[in-house]
Amino acid sequence: MxxxxxxxxxxxxxxxxxxxxxxxxxxxxxxxxxxxxxxxxxxxxxxxxxxxxxxxxxxxxxxxSLKETEWLPGDRLRAGAGLLNTVLLSRVSRQGLCGLASLAGVPGTVGGAVAMNAGTALGEVAEVLEAVEGVDARGFRSIPREELPMHYREGGLPEGFVVTAAIFRLRREGLEEERQKVNHHLQRRMATQPLDLPSCGSVFRNPPGDHAGRLIESVGLKGWRSGGACISERHANFIVNTGDATANDVMSCIRTAWERVRDHAGVVLVPEVRVLGDWPVEVWPLV
Ligand SMILES: Cc1cc2nc3c(=O)[nH]c(=O)nc-3n(C[C@H](O)[C@H](O)[C@H](O)COP(=O)(O)OP(=O)(O)OC[C@H]3O[C@@H](n4cnc5c(N)ncnc54)[C@H](O)[C@@H]3O)c2cc1C
Missing domain, CATH: 3.30.43.10 (Uridine Diphospho-n-acetylenolpyruvylglucosamine Reductase, domain 2)
Structure with a gap:
């Protein structure tokens, strides 16, 4: 350690x-x-x-720092929670397997992907997860996917559970088709997302039947700035650091978008980004 x-x-x-x-x-x-x-x-x-x-x-x-992978019978893979998604995807593809298209273009680790039930238009991690291993106040244990109430950007982990590894169920069929879908998806992301500046991807979850970015744009906030943080001109659900932003600047953009969409569009957005630490309630009302 x-x-x-x-x-x-x-x-x-x-x-x-x-x-x-x-x-x-x-x-x-x-x-x-x-x-x-x-x-x-x-x-x-x-x-x-x-x-x-x-x-x-x-x-x-x-x-x-748990980054090891282990192949299990039946095209299953155990991957350490600290492994980067990019490394995971390349190991899966080198075995001629597929199934993890949902993580293409999603930065982060296996632990973060499970905790967030990360995903894209191509699916979500929950679809290929067999079990998670981890530690909580009860010690080390493994939890089968069926026992996790996973849903959109929500891993459903028990309170305080730290993921140490995840077991994925992969497949051989459909590899070429998946590659094509992933390529198309990555090109679309590059064309529509501000990937040249620091961000945390989508700040809010999409509400049912709508898009958080569309709502934020509809209340006139594209390009709205607080210090060095800015609601992206390219994609309004991204807040970018234009160089010298502070966490307070970013939070000010988040809060303004959340309040303005609530007050002018009647929709209470749910943050996708996890807010850690002790924030005063007047700065972040959703603590
Ligand atoms: C440019 C960009 C694009 C993105 N696009 C997408 C996208 O298309 N789809 C998508 O779903 N996300 C997207 N994201 C968000 C992010 O990449 C994912 O949510 C990712 O899964 C987070 O993983 P992480 O390891 O970085 O976790 P962190 O950001 O470090 O943590 C996220 C949460 O997971 C918890 N956590 C992390 N590791 C563990 C663990 N081992 N055990 C328990 N809890 C843990 C943290 O405490 C925190 O609450 C994007 C981000 C960026 C910057």
Missing amino acids: QQFSGERLSKLGYWRVGGPMEDFALVESVEELVELYPKIRWILGNGSNLLAPDQGLAGLTVRL
């Missing part, structure tokens, strides 16, 4: 904002995680879907 003090979230998270972590540990085994568990306050994956305050995070934050 490696431990640090004062490591800044702005160096680790995709938005490039956020203050120091009081204590930060890189955990290298399940045994270490079990030992540290009672002290853990925050879990960090690859930081591609979270916002933490400029004051930083009090207490212990952990990130898992």
Whole structure:
């Protein structure tokens, strides 16, 4: 295990904002995680879907370095929670297998993908997940997919459960068709999303039958700025760091979009981004 003090979230998270972590540990085994568990306050994956305050995070934050993969009988794969999705996808494809198209273009780790039930128009992680392994106050255990109430961008993990690995059920048939769909999907993302600036992807979940980006645009907020943060001109559900944004700037954009859509379009958006840390209720009313 490696431990640090004062490591800044702005160096680790995709938005490039956020203050120091009081204590930060890189955990290298399940045994270490079990030992540290009672002290853990925050879990960090690859930081591609979270916002933490400029004051930083009090207490212990952990990130898992568990990156190993193991092939199991029947085209099943166990992947460590710290493995990057890009590495996972390339290992699956090198075996001539498919099934994880839902993670194409989604930054982050296996742990974050399961916790978020990450996905795209091509599907979501829940569809290929067989089980998760992890640690909570009861110790180490494995939970079958059927016991997780997963839904749109919600992993349904028990409170405080830290994912250490996920088992995916993959398939051989349809590989070429999946490759074509993924290529088309990635081209579309490049054409429609502001991928040249730091962001955390979509900030809000799409409400049933609508798109958060369309709603934010409809209330006139495309291009709205707070300090160095800006509601993207290209895709209004993205908030981008134009260079020197603070976490407060990003939060100000999130809050303005949330309030304006509620007041002018009558829709209460649900954040997709996870807000970590202690935010005053007047700054973030959904704490
Ligand atoms: C440019 C861009 C595009 C994106 N596009 C998409 C998209 O198309 N679809 C999509 O679903 N997401 C998208 N995202 C968001 C993000 O990539 C996903 O939500 C991703 O799954 C988060 O993984 P992470 O490892 O970065 O998790 P983090 O952002 O570090 O954490 C996210 C949440 O998961 C929890 N968590 C992380 N690891 C664990 C663990 N081991 N055990 C328990 N909890 C854990 C964290 O505590 C936090 O609550 C995008 C982000 C960016 C920057």
